[in-house]
Amino acid sequence: MTTTTGGAETAPSTIAKRRGPRILGKHPLGLLFSAPYLVFVLVVFAYPLVYAVYIAFHDYFFTAPGAVVDRPFVGLANFVDAFTDPDVIRSFGNVGIFLIINVPLTVVLSIVLASGLNKVTHLKAFYRVAYYIPYLTASVAVVAVWLFLFNGSGLVNQILGPLAPSPSWLINSHWAMPSIALFVTWKQMGFYILLYLAALQNVPNELYEAASTDGAGAIRKFFSVTVPGVRPATVLVLLVSTVTGANLFTEPYLLTNGGGPNGASTSPVLLMYQKGIEQGHPDEASAIGVVLVVLVLVIALLQNRFAGGKD
């Protein structure tokens, strides 16, 4: 009884669907469900992205709402204006220093801590919380502590005694950028440990057992099984940490008081804020942004080429 009614109901409905408009697929409702998100992506990402490029190539300035003004196309003039400014060149160099310190340190430390955490049985929940807390906490809140830990008479210098740099870390033009890189490494590490922990679940245990029977020690197993096994995660960590580094703003703004000393820790985004919004040159700021994104894309492609393998 039930089977016959079931059959009788499904047959016409499939025919009806076949006859109906297939342009939108089997469940056109999917498009309706996704419409708010698609509008959101269009309004907040796609349109501003195009607009940013437009601003970068035009003589753009802030006007009162509704005012119609002429904004002529100026070709590369904004790029020339921005990149003949030594501060801008310096800020890109600073991000370079940042990435050279931050990215390798992040990959090495998070892979080591994640594989240790993966094998431990006691206190696992405690370690997970401990490692993740800096990532969860607002930069503004932890910056406050680091300011006091690393200032001239702060705890770090008290412990280091005569080894402390002078002037102190954040006001020393050699140490300002490396200090920021260390801070960000510390703050973001929990997220990358989590990514590696997830990736480690996919490394088959048999590989470790096989390596053991072949007489491999712990270190050999780490380099021959773990590291290749989590390579997709490494590609992802490289990408995310590079993008994070390129987006640096809060740390130089607060830790080194606006990119000090003397521009030794300015970042391109900090300059975008200063030039674009404080000084009213959004066109130059957009030009900086476009170059920044293109550079990030190039770095990401190179990383993918050399670290990605077949993935």
Next chain:
Amino acid sequence: MSKFQATLRSAVLALGALVFLFPFYYMIIGSLQTKQDASLGGAFPHPSNITGANYSAINDRINLFSGLLNSGIFTAGVLVCTLIFGVLVGYSLAVLQWRGRGVTFALALLVQVVPFQLLIIPLYVLITRTYGLGDNYLGMILPFAINSTAVIIFRQYFLQLPKELFEAARIDGANEFVLLWRIALPLVRPALVTAALLTFIGPWNEFLWPFLITKQASMQPLAVSLANYISNVAATASNPFGATLAGAVVLAAPVVVLFIVFQRYFISTDVGSSVKG
């Protein structure tokens, strides 16, 4: 596994935990000290040097309550939008078949690698100048309204539900809203918790965007007013160290408490899958 290796591993992990947690301990201790003591002994202060005065000192300067309220409204707006619209997209990406599904999924992945900072100039122009939403909660919420990582997490969880479940319910005549609300959603509760936590920390901790579009102090989320205090006002306070750290504790506490309460629902593989797609 030798005993030496196990000991070494424990030592490395414990050292890691110390490095990650000590600044937080120092934040709390510092916020309670009457006088700043930067020496090593200051990390273990004498009870006579403990006070709550720093909390009232920071409250006099930046009105913690209105800061928390603004952060709360900003975060709640993002959470509500993400939980409603994000679940709808996640469901239609995982369960429904429609034209444009592949493109929408690709967009959700792509959006996560677009550096938000490139967009600040056009978004600033559009939201403050064109739409006139400066110093406005809507303007604060809009760029963060639907968290794409949450969308991917929802999709991942809905994908894991057996296909037969949906087919059976459709045969019984359930429409898609009933299916989603009554059958699918109750089964993906862990995804809701993970996605809600991840979404929460975005706007709660965000500094740059609300900093750009709020000029009135009464509209600023706590992260912004605390940052302004650090960069402008702290120098003139009697115990800037204590007051700043008291503000930092108030800003950090809600997230840390939420995470500790919900951490057993928070599964690392969710986050992993979300970014791998």
